[in-house]
Amino acid sequence: MHLLNPLSSCEFDRLPEDFPRVLDLMNLRVLELGHEYVLRCSNIRDNRGGAGVPFPDKVAFMCLGNGNDVAMLRIESGKLAMFKSEEKRWFLQDLPSPSPYDDVILFKGEFYAVDCAGRTVVVGLDLGVTLIVQSNFSGHKKKLVESVGELLMVYIYFSLNAGIAMEMTLRFNVYKLDREEKVWNGVKDLGDRVLFLGDECAFSASAADLGASKGNCIFHTGYVEEAGNSSLGICVYDMDSGLFGPTEDYAGYSELFWPPPDWIASRTSAPQVRNQLEAPAM
Numbered sequence: 001m002h003l004l005n006p007l008s009s010c011e012f013d014r015l016p017e018d019f020p021r022v023l024d025l026m027n028l029r030v031l032e033l034g035h036e037y038v039l040r041c042s043n044i045r046d047n048r049g050g051a052g053v054p055f056p057d058k059v060a061f062m063c064l065g066n067g068n069d070v071a072m073l074r075i076e077s078g079k080l081a082m083f084k085s086e087e088k089r090w091f092l093q094d095l096p097s098p099s100p101y102d103d104v105i106l107f108k109g110e111f112y113a114v115d116c117a118g119r120t121v122v123v124g125l126d127l128g129v130t131l132i133v134q135s136n137f138s139g140h141k142k143k144l145v146e147s148v149g150e151l152l153m154v155y156i157y158f159s160l161n162a163g164i165a166m167e168m169t170l171r172f173n174v175y176k177l178d179r180e181e182k183v184w185n186g187v188k189d190l191g192d193r194v195l196f197l198g199d200e201c202a203f204s205a206s207a208a209d210l211g212a213s214k215g216n217c218i219f220h221t222g223y224v225e226e227a228g229n230s231s232l233g234i235c236v237y238d239m240d241s242g243l244f245g246p247t248e249d250y251a252g253y254s255e256l257f258w259p260p261p262d263w264i265a266s267r268t269s270a271p272q273v274r275n276q277l278e279a280p281a282m
C-alpha cells in the first residue's frame with residue numbers, strides 16, 4: 001500500500017507504525033473531487049517496480065461515442081499532441097504556436113488549452129485550434145480548473161526578493177472565462193470554493209463539504225521548512241490576506257491532510273486489522 005500526496009503524487013514515507021493496513025470505505029462518506037490521468041512510460045520501471053515512470057506532461061481525457069473509444073490531449077515540449085484509440089497513435093500539432101502551451105483541460109465536452117501568454121484555444125479532435133481569448137499574461141505558470149460549471153485560470157506568479165537570503169514569493173491571480181466576450185475576467189472572491197492545484201490534475205471543492213474553516217483559498221505544492229530541512233509539501237494561499245504558507249500555519253486547514261482522523265489513527269483498530277490480514281483464506 002502506498003499513500004500519496006494528493007497534489008504532487010509523491011509517496012509519504014513517514015507513516016505511524018500503527019497505521020492500519022486496511023481502510024474500510026463502507027464506514028465513510030465518499031466525496032468525489034476530481035479525476036487524474038497520468039501517462040506512464042511502459043519500458044521504464046519506477047523504484048517500486050511499478051508499471052513505469054510518469055511523463056511530466058499534463059493529460060486531458062475524453063470518452064468518444066459509446067465510451068469504447070477515447071481521445072487524449074497532452075502537452076509535449078510546449079506543443080499539443082492528440083491520441084485517439086481508433087488510430088492507436090499520437091499526432092503532434094504541426095503548426096507553430098505563438099508561445100508554448102502551459103495547461104490543458106476537458107471542459108463541457110471540449111478540450112481547452114492555455115499557453116504561457118494566456119492565449120486560450122479550443123482544440124478539435126483533428127488538432128485544429130479555435131482562438132477563444134487573445135490575452136497577454138507574460139511568463140510564469142497557468143493552471144486551468146473547473147469550478148461550479150465555470151472555467152477558471154489560475155495565474156501563478158513567482159518573484160525573488162533579494163536580501164540576506166534569497167526569498168521566493170508566490171502570488172495567485174484567478175480569472176474566469178467569459179467565452180462570449182472572449183476575455184478572462186479577474187476573480188477576487190471564490191466564496192465557499194477551495195481550489196486544489198496538483199501536478200497532474202486540478203479540482204474545486206466546497207469548503208463546507210470538506211469541513212474546512214473557510215473558502216476562498218488555493219491549495220498548492222510548495223517547499224516547507226521542517227527541522228532545518230526543506231521538503232515539498234502542501235501549502236495554502238489565502239485570497240483574503242494574500243498570504244501563502246504551509247497548511248500547519250492555517251487553523252482549520254491542516255486537519256484536511258494531517259494528522260489523520262481517529263478512524264485511521266486509532267490504536268484499538270490495529271489488532272483487529274492485523275487479525276483480518278493473518279486469517280487463512282477459505
